[in-house]
Amino acid sequence: MRTLVEHGADVVEIGIPYTDPVMDGTTVQRAVEQALEAGTRVRDAFRLVRAVADAGAVPLVMTYWNPVLAYGVDAFARDLAEAGGAGLITPDLIPDEAAEWIEASDRHGLDRVFLVAPSSTPERLQLTARASRGFVYAASTMGVTGERATVGDRAEELVARTRERGAELVCVGLGVSTGDQAAEVGRFADGVIVGSAFVRPLLGDGPWSERLAALGAVVDDLAAGVRRARQGASA
Amino acid sequence: MPELSHVPGEPLHNPLLATQPGPYFGVFGGRYVPEALIAALDELDAEYRKAVEDPEFVDELKRLLRDYVGRPSPLTEAPRFAAQAGGQGSGVRVFLKREDLNHTGSHKINNVLGQALLVKRMGKTRVIAETGAGQHGVATATAAALMDLECTIYMGEEDTQRQALNVARMELLGAKVVPVTLGTRTLKDAINEALRDWVTNVETTHYLLGTVTGPHPFPEMVREFHKVIGEEAREQILERTGALPDVVAACVGGGSNAMGIFNAFLDDPSVQLYGFEAGGEGIESGRHAARFSGGHPGVLHGARTYVLQDEDGQTRPSHSVSAGLDYPSVGPAHAWLHDLGRATYEPVTDDEAMDAFALLCRTEGIIPAIESAHALAGALRVGRAAAERGESPTILVNLSGRGDKDVATAARWFGLLGGDTDDVNEGDQ
Numbered sequence: 001m002r003t004l005v006e007h008g009a010d011v012v013e014i015g016i017p018y019t020d021p022v023m024d025g026t027t028v029q030r031a032v033e034q035a036l037e038a039g040t041r042v043r044d045a046f047r048l049v050r051a052v053a054d055a056g057a058v059p060l061v062m063t064y065w066n067p068v069l070a071y072g073v074d075a076f077a078r079d080l081a082e083a084g085g086a087g088l089i090t091p092d093l094i095p096d097e098a099a100e101w102i103e104a105s106d107r108h109g110l111d112r113v114f115l116v117a118p119s120s121t122p123e124r125l126q127l128t129a130r131a132s133r134g135f136v137y138a139a140s141t142m143g144v145t146g147e148r149a150t151v152g153d154r155a156e157e158l159v160a161r162t163r164e165r166g167a168e169l170v171c172v173g174l175g176v177s178t179g180d181q182a183a184e185v186g187r188f189a190d191g192v193i194v195g196s197a198f199v200r201p202l203l204g205d206g207p208w209s210e211r212l213a214a215l216g217a218v219v220d221d222l223a224a225g226v227r228r229a230r231q232g233a234s235a
Numbered sequence: 236m237p238e239l240s241h242v243p244g245e246p247l248h249n250p251l252l253a254t255q256p257g258p259y260f261g262v263f264g265g266r267y268v269p270e271a272l273i274a275a276l277d278e279l280d281a282e283y284r285k286a287v288e289d290p291e292f293v294d295e296l297k298r299l300l301r302d303y304v305g306r307p308s309p310l311t312e313a314p315r316f317a318a319q320a321g322g323q324g325s326g327v328r329v330f331l332k333r334e335d336l337n338h339t340g341s342h343k344i345n346n347v348l349g350q351a352l353l354v355k356r357m358g359k360t361r362v363i364a365e366t367g368a369g370q371h372g373v374a375t376a377t378a379a380a381l382m383d384l385e386c387t388i389y390m391g392e393e394d395t396q397r398q399a400l401n402v403a404r405m406e407l408l409g410a411k412v413v414p415v416t417l418g419t420r421t422l423k424d425a426i427n428e429a430l431r432d433w434v435t436n437v438e439t440t441h442y443l444l445g446t447v448t449g450p451h452p453f454p455e456m457v458r459e460f461h462k463v464i465g466e467e468a469r470e471q472i473l474e475r476t477g478a479l480p481d482v483v484a485a486c487v488g489g490g491s492n493a494m495g496i497f498n499a500f501l502d503d504p505s506v507q508l509y510g511f512e513a514g515g516e517g518i519e520s521g522r523h524a525a526r527f528s529g530g531h532p533g534v535l536h537g538a539r540t541y542v543l544q545d546e547d548g549q550t551r552p553s554h555s556v557s558a559g560l561d562y563p564s565v566g567p568a569h570a571w572l573h574d575l576g577r578a579t580y581e582p583v584t585d586d587e588a589m590d591a592f593a594l595l596c597r598t599e600g601i602i603p604a605i606e607s608a609h610a611l612a613g614a615l616r617v618g619r620a621a622a623e624r625g626e627s628p629t630i631l632v633n634l635s636g637r638g639d640k641d642v643a644t645a646a647r648w649f650g651l652l653g654g655d656t657d658d659v660n661e662g663d664q
Contacts, residue, residue: 019418019550020535022430023269029417042547065267066534070548092534094273097265117271119437124273142271143435 001048004198005055007216008223012052013089013195016045016063023064023091025146027196030203042067046083053084060113060134062089068101077104087111087134095131102131113137116162118154125165135169135190136162140176146196148175156188177218179225186229194222252501252577253462258451260571266450268430268537275437280452282357287459292352299348300463303381306345308333308464310471315598316611317630320618326627327618330480331634332468332496335603341636342464342492343374343445349460351378354441361385361440365429367394367422367488368559368606369401370636371445376410378443386410389428391421394558401640419552422488422562426536446489447566450537454567461495464633469499472631481628482617484509485635486609487580488524488559490566492635497578507579510569511613513555514582524553525582526565527573535564541573556585556644557605559636587612589648592638604636605644 004012017035021028045061052059061080068076068088080088087110093101095114105112111134116125119142129136140155141148151172159170172185173193182192201214258264266276286292300306313329321327334342354362362384366372372388379386388405392414395402405412418424433442447457465483472480483500485493487510500506515523523529526541533542535550543551543563555561572578588605591612596602603611614632621628638645646652 018548020423020427022427022536023434025431033418036549066542066544066550067548069533070531070544070546091269092267092537094266094268094270097267115270117269119271119274121274121277124270128270139269139271142437144431 001051002055003212003216004219005052005057007219009057009219011058011060011086011191013060013062013193014045014048014052015195016042016061016067018064018067021064023144025144025196027147027199027203028145031199034203042071043079046079046085049080049083049085058086059084060086060089060111062091065090065093073100074104074107077101077108077110081108081110085110087113089113089115089137091115095127098131105133111135115139116158118142118152118158120158122161122165125162125167129162129165129167132167135171136167137193138162138170138172138189140172140174140185143174145174147177147200151175151181151185155185159189176222179221182222182225183228186226187232192222192226197222252572253498255568257455260454260568261574263532263538263540263567263570264451264454265539265567266537267534267539268450269434271434272437272450275433276450276452278357279353279441282353283452283456286353286356292356296349296352300345304338304344304348305336306463307467307471308336310468310475312475313595313599316595317618319594319598320615320630321622321627325622327622328476328627328629329614329618330472330475330629330631331601332464332631334464334492334633334635335601335607335637339370339374339377340639341370341374341604342461342495342633343371344377345463345495346445346457346460346491347371347374347378347443350441350443350456351382351384354384354443355382357441359439359441361387361436362443363387363389363429363432363440364443364445365389365422365425366401366445367391367425367561368557368604368636369394369398369405369640370559370604372410372412373401373404373408375443375445376405376408379410380408387432388412389415389425389432391419391425392416393420394422394425397558397644398640400643421553422558423550423553430536446491447494447568448489448536448538448540448564454538457491458494458498458568461491462498464492464495465497465499468496468631472629476629478629479503479506480631481505482507482509482614482630483633484511484610484614484617484630485633486511486560486606487565487569488513488562488606489564490569492633494566494568496631496633497572501572501577508572508577509613509617510578510580511583511609512565512580513553513557513560513609514584514587515554515556517584518582522554523582524555524561524563526563527580528582530563532570538564538567540567540570541565556588556648557609559604559606560609581613581616583609583612583616587616589645591615592645593649601634602638602642603634604638605641607633607635610635
């Protein structure tokens, strides 16, 4: 967590491992399998949330819905807020099914990050923009998480369409893995979300110091890309 | 004799349960899926609703079910099997709804043809599906061949080994079979992988889900495509016995064959509905797929329903001798009927199912699918309990599939292969 923050991540997404991650590609699936085999519990996420907050970045939790249901929606929101968490990204919860979460997040002052996709209709973009708090997560392409050579050109269009439908902040994720991609996405989006590219260096067999150094290099590259985009935007 | 709850041929008085629309069945159902799939689900829902009102679609599906599938499937009385349920002269009668005689060997084809016709209407060119025992995969590969659709079937690696013959069948029919090596390598993980494919290729691809679970409109739509089972059986048994059955029994994995036969009787309060889940090695062993005995409400694969899970909401692995029932979740309408008390769900162990499997082979000359053998075992249990009370019920069993695919498993179980008796249960001597 400290490596991510020291090397330039502004917001850190903490994923809760879940047995059936249907929105995730092979990199995250492998990481999840290792985490579950190692006995990781849902409540461990709150300790990491605290660590990120202490390191000076904003902690957001990404989770599939069933672990939250099993924990209890209100109890989860309460414990997340107490640990210093900013909110939740919910890849398999759409606003239509989120009444309980909307109520709990309002009560505990948490952000609600719902997703939009290139296939989302204008009506759904509006519904999602209205239900979200914090930012809207725009999936760059149709697909699951994982590194890709190019970030589809549909991402820029989706960000514009989502803003048109009332979203203030739109961040882009899925497939971003290099500084150049981050610079490209950073030009039109309010934030760049990276997952698999950070997980991959950590999956190796080498000593932790080497894996963390590799992670640091990836973060440096991506953070530099985002800075280039921001300077370009303000110039 | 039980009384008729209404005059045969007349519409049901109160068809509230049988026509319950999605997305919600009580507190169950819904759409717990990524936003990326919502547009496709909406399109499917709209097309489905248009199609069932369109005489051309209705006629085409009827024609296929008659000329291609061989519907109506027969209703066979099983007197020698029934004698084991209540004892000779007990008056217990057992009727089998012969979905095993359908083209491709199970009830699965009913739903597959309905959805495949929708795929053509939507202009999509590719179908994907999950399969456990291989029955749904074979049915999907069959419809894809018939309707000239590209077809990919996801199947857990463990199941491709248990059901090697069905893998060959699907490949003969032109489908690509992808063994899934993630997670528990069974039906659950095949569905995960199919969902990932769908999220990626949804613009050209339809996910031909094989059971009454998943996100809306699947639970409602798949029920509608299978309700013909119960409608035929209702008419056939009335004609044969002059009365409704006292008990309807079916096996429940995801629950499509059970929903198909239950639906026509949901609003007849005199008919007891029994769903039999895979009890595996017994509930106390923890190795089973009994969601109602060992699970809790939660979310899996797009629906809120009963799920085998630990206290963190992680899905627990299921176990059954039958690949088709080896699934940690169940259709949301079954969860609803369970909580309403309209249907009773009980586990049947591997041992009980295999005993009933052997019994039907020897008494009636019918080799059932091991899935369906769970319903047969349940019918024996219900019949014996009734006979002990001095009752003589008529029991309608949905024989959802034939056992050709299970001959290798059964041969190992009963030690017929000489030497290779690893899987023979020691307690079944």
